Amino acid sequence: MPRYYFNIRGTHGSPDDYGEELRDKEAAWKEATKVAGEIFKEIDGKFRPGQEWALEVTDENRKPLYTINIDAKEMK
Numbered sequence: 001m002p003r004y005y006f007n008i009r010g011t012h013g014s015p016d017d018y019g020e021e022l023r024d025k026e027a028a029w030k031e032a033t034k035v036a037g038e039i040f041k042e043i044d045g046k047f048r049p050g051q052e053w054a055l056e057v058t059d060e061n062r063k064p065l066y067t068i069n070i071d072a073k074e075m076k
Helices: 025-043
Strands: 003-010 052-058 064-071
Touching: 003 025, 025 052, 025 064
Parallel strands: none
Antiparallel strands: 003 052, 052 064
8 A cells, every 4th residue: 555644834843754554645635634633623722823734745755745724814
């Protein structure tokens, strides 16, 4: 099975050094939505206007496949 990596950028960002073996790109996308929700929930009110957060999914060659971006802005 191919390996996919889930890298975090922004609040408590970190590269994924281990990855996860999943059946295909669709399975990687589904996992990304679950992971993004879980991680962002743990931020627990600390995310502020002006901050950005992203989860990037790459394939086993580290080629980007998907990105989930959250960008907080204060409307004035």
